[in-house]
Amino acid sequence: MDSYDDRGVGGRGGRVAGPDPGEVPAVPDPGAEADPRADPESSRIPSQSPSPSPVPGTGTGGADPRGDAGSESRSGMAGLSFPYQVAAAVALAVIGLVTCTQLAMVFLHVAPSNTLTKQHGKGVDEWVYPEFEQNWKLFAPNPLQxxxxxxxxxxxxxxxxxxxxxxxxxxxxxxxxxxxxxxxxxxxxxxxxxxxxxxxxxxxxxxxxxxxxxxxxxxxxxxxxxxxxxxxxxxxxxxxxxxxxxxxxxxxPPWSDExxxxxxxxxxxxxxxxxxxxxxxxxxxxxxxxx
Structure with a gap:
């Protein structure tokens, strides 16, 4: 018959008895990494890395990894629908055309007599008068004397x-x-x-x-x-x-000889x-x- 010592370890059988009722078993720390030297069996278990958490705004599955960044970059006219893009382009073209026409008419109105003003002077005057009349006599080329x-x-x-x-x-x-x-x-x-x-x-x-x-x-x-x-x-x-x-x-003036x-x-x-x-x-x- 085998005999057991007080710690419950057999002499020859090598069997491990249950824990001593007087001892409290140690609770392993879940956050601590297991030491492979302490547990040989753990070296044979393949490690499982945790799945990466999704980045906010990237979506799930096969979504575009850029997420909403693409939509944020489409600002201004690029962010409009096609009909609104066409309307905005037409409005900008009209504003640009009117601005260029206004500058050209005012320039011809104040410029010295030339071929264009001789041929189209009436049209220039109809555009300029009365809202956009200009008078540069105070400055140049012939100030009032x-x-x-x-x-x-x-x-x-x-x-x-x-x-x-x-x-x-x-x-x-x-x-x-x-x-x-x-x-x-x-x-x-x-x-x-x-x-x-x-x-x-x-x-x-x-x-x-x-x-x-x-x-x-x-x-x-x-x-x-x-x-x-x-x-x-x-x-x-x-x-x-x-x-x-x-x-x-x-x-x-007094200082002039004129x-x-x-x-x-x-x-x-x-x-x-x-x-x-x-x-x-x-x-x-x-x-x-x-x-």
Missing amino acids: QNVAVHVRAEIAGPDGRRTTPWMNLSGEDGKAIRGNPLPSHVQQNELRRGWDFYLGSHDSQNRANGLRGSLSEQYIRRIVMLRLGEHDYGGTVERIQVRSEVRSVAA KISTKPSYRVLPWWNVTAADLPEGSADPKETDQ
Whole structure:
């Protein structure tokens, strides 16, 4: 009969008895790697590497490993559907064409006279006026070297008969209103000046209108003049008006040896009969103004 010692290990049989009730078996650490030297059997078990966890955004199975990166890179027009791409391309082409046409028309408008402006000047003017009018006289190539003033006189019908007023300097009145005013109005600065430029550009040297713009400029000047005359009391009714311009060359600076004559030259327009259409709104009296 085999005998056993106190630890339960047989002398000759080599059998291993159960654990001692008084001992607590050690619990293996699941995170620790097994030492192949401690357990020979483990060296014969093939190692199984854990399956890699999916990367966020890459999907599963046979999905594109780039995931959503491809869709994110398709931004702008490339991210639109084909019909929207066509519409966007057409819109960009139209905007580019209009922009190039605008630049070309403005360039021809301000450029010196050339073959294109001589042949297509009317079309250029129709495109530019009135919204895109340009004027580079202040800078180049021929800056203004003259002072231009607009004068007016009127024929008044009053109780003592007809009389003619002295010449009134309308440009001088605008100058007084602007001088010392930090915020002058656009009317004080440009209304009369641009109106007179409009008249000169639409009439020849004999004051004959060269088209519909000439008639329109005459009406514009008459209305401006009657608006200014309405600010004064002449003791009668304005029946006729006459306008003239006074042009004086700008004197040379003191340090210059240039000799420039500052003698004024005048351009006198014919007398105009005043009608109800020439009066400011609300002040027309057909009985006194219709001639």
